[in-house]
Amino acid sequence: MGIILKSKMELEKMYRAGQVVWDVLSELRSMVKPGVSTMDLEQLAARRSSERHARPAFKGYMGYPCVLCTSINEEVVHGIPSPKRKLAEGDIISLDFGVSVDGYYADAAVTVPVGRVPVGKAKLLEVTRDSLDRAIEMVRPGNRLSDISHAVESWTASHGFTVVREFVGHGIGTKMHEEPQLPNYGEPGRGPRLEPGMVLAIEPMVNTGTAEVEVQADKWTAVTHDRQPSAHFEHTVAVTSNGPWILTRPKEMTGPSWQLQ
Ligand code: MF3
Ligand code: CO
Numbered sequence: 279m280g281i282i283l284k285s286k287m288e289l290e291k292m293y294r295a296g297q298v299v300w301d302v303l304s305e306l307r308s309m310v311k312p313g314v315s316t317m318d319l320e321q322l323a324a325r326r327s328s329e330r331h332a333r334p335a336f337k338g339y340m341g342y343p344c345v346l347c348t349s350i351n352e353e354v355v356h357g358i359p360s361p362k363r364k365l366a367e368g369d370i371i372s373l374d375f376g377v378s379v380d381g382y383y384a385d386a387a388v389t390v391p392v393g394r395v396p397v398g399k400a401k402l403l404e405v406t407r408d409s410l411d412r413a414i415e416m417v418r419p420g421n422r423l424s425d426i427s428h429a430v431e432s433w434t435a436s437h438g439f440t441v442v443r444e445f446v447g448h449g450i451g452t453k454m455h456e457e458p459q460l461p462n463y464g465e466p467g468r469g470p471r472l473e474p475g476m477v478l479a480i481e482p483m484v485n486t487g488t489a490e491v492e493v494q495a496d497k498w499t500a501v502t503h504d505r506q507p508s509a510h511f512e513h514t515v516a517v518t519s520n521g522p523w524i525l526t527r528p529k530e531m532t533g534p535s536w537q538l539q
Contacts, residue, residue, distance in 0.1 A: 281449055281457050283475030288382060289516050289523070292451070292477060296384035296514055296525035298332040298377050303388055306346075306375075310390050312367045316348035319373065320359035327377055335376035335383055335454045342498065347374035347387075354442055354483050354491050354500040354508040355387075367393040370403060372510040376454055383454045385479045386526035387512035388536045398486060399507050402439060406484040406509040407536050409433040413480050414535060417515050417522035423458060423469030430482045431463040440489035442508070445500070447481045450514055472517045477525070481512035511536055 284292065305326065306319050323346045327334045334345035342356075349357035349372040350365070357372070365371060369392040376385035389403055412429040431441050447460030458470065462482050485491075490503035502508050513535055516523040524535060 279457060281470060281476055282451055283473060284451055284477055284516070285475065288451070289475075289477070289525070291380050291382040292384055292514065292516070293525045293529075295332065295377050295379040295382050296386070297528065298327070298330045298379060299375055299384045299386045299514075299526050300528065302326045303373055303375055303386060306373050307388060307390050310365060310371060310392055312365055312393055314365050315361050316350075316357070316359040316363045316365075316371075317361040319348055320344050320346045323375055332377035332379050335378055335385065339454065345375070347372070349374070349499070349508070349510065351507050352502045352505040354485070354502060355445055355510055356498040356500055358496060358498055365392045368395050368399075370395055370399050370507060370509065374510065374512065381452055383450050383452070384514045384526050385450055385454060385512060386514060387481060387510050389509040389511060401437070402484065402486055402507055402509045405434055405437045405439055406482055407511050407534065409482045409484065410480060410511040410513065411535050413482065414513065414515055414522045414524065417472065417478065417517050419472055419474055419517060419519060421472050422467055423460065423472065424464045425466045426478070426480060427461045427464040428466040434482065434484050440485045440487070442483035442485060442489060442491055444491055445483055447512070448479050450477050450479045474517050474519050476517040477514060478517075479512060479514050481510065483508060483510045
């Protein structure tokens with residue numbers, strides 16, 4: 279087993295999947311407004327997937343019932359869309375989405391504000407997004423896997439936030455989850471050396487208060503133990519000899535990987 283290296287052609291396929299994920303998340307982000315239900319977002323994601331001939335990665339995975347995860351406020355990840363759950367001004371919502379195209383997967387997430395949000399939530403979004411950008415900067419041949427983990431943890435801790443330990447990033451390719459597991463915490467300089475052709479889904483989950491999380495009665499929705507807000511950003515990133523290639527955004531884009539509204 280071990281970490282599977284991808285060829286240039288395989289990376290191009292993953293980039294095609296990544297562009298569907300980016301386009302859908304971008305459209306969803308623009309739909310996020312008070313009164314919109316999380317099922318409205320689910321339905322858009324499902325419709326766009328089929329129009330683009332992309333297979334939703336989450337639906338049916340370990341019995342997960344939807345194509346999208348929608349996690350609001352104290353919900354960390356894996357919130358299940360529902361017609362009864364409507365967004366309200368001041369909420370933050372994580373949108374997590376993945377597809378496969380021609381057998382190759384891409385996976386990404388963004389957390390967005392609903393209208394105007396309290397300053398603490400805005401700061402949480404900014405720090406979590408920046409922690410992902412710092413992690414992506416470490417995706418270079420010769421660095422070690424835990425350099426990515428350490429970049430997330432050190433950035434978030436220096437701003438007074440905590441990282442979730444129960445869920446991790448992951449290798450990705452012809453399966454949504456491949457080796458290695460990628461924690462969002464740890465000492466730098468540990469683990470395998472990064473090599474061109476490795477592809478990682480990097481996904482910091484960052485809490486305002488305690489790092490502790492628990493899973494709710496629906497068996498999916500993870501919430502913070504203290505019910506304070508949590509944020510989640512994710513990109514699928516390839517190691518290349520020139521550094522990181524973010525497969526889940528357009529090639530021509532530069533700057534912060536997920537711009538806030
Ligand atoms: N981004 C998440 C992950 O990498 C999404 C999985 S949700 C599931 O694990 F429903 F598919 F499990
Ligand atoms: Co993922």
